[in-house]
Amino acid sequence: MTDLNPSRRGLVLAGTALGGLLLAGCDRLSQAPQALNILDAAEGLTMRAQRLILSGQPLAKEFRPQDISPTFKPNGSFSPTDPAYLALQENGFADWRLTIGGLVQRPLSLSLDQLKALPNRTQITRHDCVEGWSAIGQWTGPQLGGLLHAAGLQPNARYIVFHCADNLGGPGDGGKYYESIDLFDAFHPQTILAHALNGQPLATPHGAPIRLRVERQLGYKQAKYVMAIEATDRLDNIAGGKGGFWEDRGYEWYAGI
């Protein structure tokens, strides 16, 4: 076969044109809300499948000290500008209080020293950014489950929401960072409120004074600069209604993949 005959050339052209049209179609579909809703079906399927295989609550892999990344890349907010946060930071977070409220029987208000005095868990885990990179670090902090037990969840509590001090989306309430997880992850042994990274108090780019670690999900779930924890039965009445800063901007609420 040395040359394409005319009908064959036609077929090549038609095929290329059809392929181009198909891709243009996919591109257009990406802007249609109905199409995005269909694509969303995969998130529910992924979450149900992962919840099934994780029903025994296995731990995320814990690494050895020599596996720790030489540099742990910070991302998102590096330094909150909220005046109230800056005042707390100025004072070494001595006046900072973590409130645990919402659908709880005994609302709590805890200082950083009180959190450190609780039984703490130290774990060397991998942080996976949705962008694709990973960093390994050693985190120390009390388990979230213990704090929730102390506060006593009301029977209708379904989600734990983390309200943060950083305004990643710009000034105003709409730009506030927040995150949420359900009780399945909230009571996992590796879900901790970390106040230390690699044995040092959390630096500002890493979320001082505390950040959430929920080890079987991606980086954007690991809320930094946590100021308040709220137990709730619904997410649709908070900010954009999707359960988190990035979720309100199109990312999956379940970030296990």
Place this chain on the structure above:
Amino acid sequence: MSEVALPAGGAKASAAPAPPTRTVYRHSRVVRITHWINLVCITCLFLSGLQIFNAHPALYWGQYGADADPSVVSLGAEYAPDHSLKGVTKVGPLSFNTTGVLGVSHNEVRGYPAWATLPGTRNLAVGRRWHFFMGWIFVANGLIYLVSNAINGHFRRDLLPTGAQLRPRHIVRSIIDHALLRHPVGEAARSYNVLQKLAYLGVILLMMLMVATGLTLSPGMDAFAPGLLLLFGGRQSARTIHWICANLIVLFVLVHVAEVFIAGVFNEIGSMITGRYTYRTGARH
């Protein structure tokens, strides 16, 4: 391949005697349907995969990898002496200027260009939605293909090379035949040649590797099956292997489509739609 011979196609009487042909039922319904669904899946997975890659256009080896760590492949950007943006692709110690395609396109810092990503605009969230939606269909479709063809004997009968085919002399001759674009005629054209069989088995293996390495990127999956991290040497290694396998699948598709054109585009594509494949019975090429 069925043994049932159908009446010859193109039996219309003409002035010159047409070479004797025979039409056979070559591709089962499940092979034909899963083939075309797979084409749609792979296309969307590849393009949305490039969109996801663009969020961090660098690859690493090992458990971790980010900006400060040495990368094995990166599609980056640098400023040229005249302050214009220059696309720089690095593979190991090698560095290439790929302005316009990789690293920088349309004067914008972008790993892969807009025409190669789904969606075309920079949108990681939507790219991920496409990728996982198509991933589920790809896995379901692939399982149907694997299970049904394991049961009906298609793999053993048609794809497993015979002992004779695996002799080095036979393989070398097949390579020479392919290089000369010389294709088997007669009864030999009815079954796959050895390179074809190895290519098909190889791409099936690549697709399984795509799923396994893709799942290794999931922190949830790693908690369930930490053995995946041992198998691929870490999440970042798995991400690099995922990318290599994707490129090898694209290479397969290019060769596959070229061979379809060389072997007879209407007959080949037609046989993957209707199942019927026509070949010359006696005439020399």
